[in-house]
Amino acid sequence: MSSLTLRGIKKRFGPIEVLKGIDIRLESGEFLVLLGPSGCGKSTLLNVIAGLADANEGEILIGDRDVTDVHPKDRDIAMVFQSYALYPNMSVARNMTFGLEIRRVDRASQRAALMRVATLLQIEHLLDRKPAQLSGGQRQRVAIGRAMVREPKVFLFDEPLSNLDAKLRAEMRTEIKKLHQRLGTTIVYVTHDQIEAMTLASRIAILRDGAVQQFAPPEEIYERPANMYVAGFVGTPPMNFLPGRLTARGGRLGVGLRLSTETLPERMQPWLPLPEARGSSALQAGRDVMLGVRPETIGLATTQVTATLDGLVELLEPTGADTMAVLSVDGVAVTARLKPGELQQVGKPVRIAIDMSRASLFDPTTELRIA
Known part of the structure; x- marks a missing residue:
């Protein structure tokens, strides 16, 4: 050796x-x-x-x-x-x-x-x-x-x-x-x-x-x-990327998603709060970011979850142990890894929850990870 x-x-x-x-x-x-x-x-x-x-x-x-x-x-x-x-x-x-x-x-x-x-x-x-x-x-x-x-x-x-x-x-x-x-x-x-x-x-x-x-x-x-x-x-399916901007609501920092081609007021844009323990000088309100989310960190929303998005089921791909669901969220394709049978109907509206503790943030210009 x-x-x-x-x-x-x-x-x-x-x-x-x-x-x-x-x-x-x-x-x-x-x-x-x-x-x-x-x-x-x-x-x-x-x-x-x-x-x-x-x-x-x-x-x-x-x-x-x-x-x-x-x-x-x-x-x-x-x-x-x-x-x-x-x-x-x-x-x-x-x-x-x-x-x-x-x-x-x-x-x-x-x-x-x-x-x-x-x-x-x-x-x-x-x-x-x-x-x-x-x-x-x-x-x-x-x-x-x-x-x-x-x-x-x-x-x-x-x-x-x-x-x-x-x-x-x-x-x-x-x-x-x-x-x-x-x-x-x-x-x-x-x-x-x-x-x-x-x-x-x-x-x-x-x-x-x-x-x-x-x-x-x-x-x-x-x-x-x-x-x-x-x-x-790395990852199958690959990580989902969602464009957004760091914004504060109620004294808490989160990612305001900019998915739609329409110009919407900030308060009407989907907003996903970052974990409260997440602190960095690089994370300041007003900074453009790219939010990276693994398919397995996406699930169907419950009433207790705050980091949610509304979408439409476009495609279901059963693989045995899992089902890959391709969802349209304001026209952006998002892939989620779900349990078999959780979704069974294409074209159905659905609300999904994202585990933001496992999300990644990237600079959209340099494509580097934001610490």
Whole structure:
């Protein structure tokens, strides 16, 4: 196990800057997920860490050792690719130990490492088979095992589950999570799947156009997103955004929503009070804000709730455990996550309540979170 430090990593392809000064530090044993859409630079960053691509600027440290200019084979890392890249003419056992053979490790040590890892991954009964005789999940385990037998300081995973079906992906996520808990090895994992990121990571780095938008534990990214991009990218369905202005009523600060295209007097606009304990010099009456509300913090209103909005049910999407309700609130679409059967009729007027203690406020110009 070892820590990993990236300092000011920049990467250019001709005039195009793909990585724009990445700064990340991982403690030994952490599980980092690089999350973002296609083209954000996450796989390029993984290749730079592996040494498969050279950084134009910056430093890479594994432990206290600077490996920025070190050859990939000498960095003491192991990489698991999106394609399993197994040798079709070799048995599972030979696929897993071939790297050790190349390094001239003695046969007894190879065998000991093979059996230890095969037992851990529960593939010891597959060692004599060829890759063509394996399922997708079994091939993925072999690819992981081939990396594990080397006992590297850092594991790198490049979207390893993207070729699997949904059920097998869920199973392999669980296996990788258990594996990390048993080994405690430092892992850097690339994916565009936010479910993988939220379930696997100890910390997530969300990338956009080659820059880190937020680097934090999954819970913080979900509950306190750094900006509107992060808030909209993480979460299914995504966060609802409602334009408004901070206004005071009865000595209490709240968000006066500006949803309608009509110019209404302030007292006639929907108003949602902020929690009384919420205090900040940035929260002053008259400031324009964007209110961010997660679908699960929206429910049907009761008489005791003050933070309410009136809407019209436009669409119901049953998903089994939940029902996604798309509501029209003054012409703005708002998605709520409700219990099955709470709403059953499209076109019906409804009053909803919002848990403002879990709401986020953003600056509409900079799109940054307001503390």
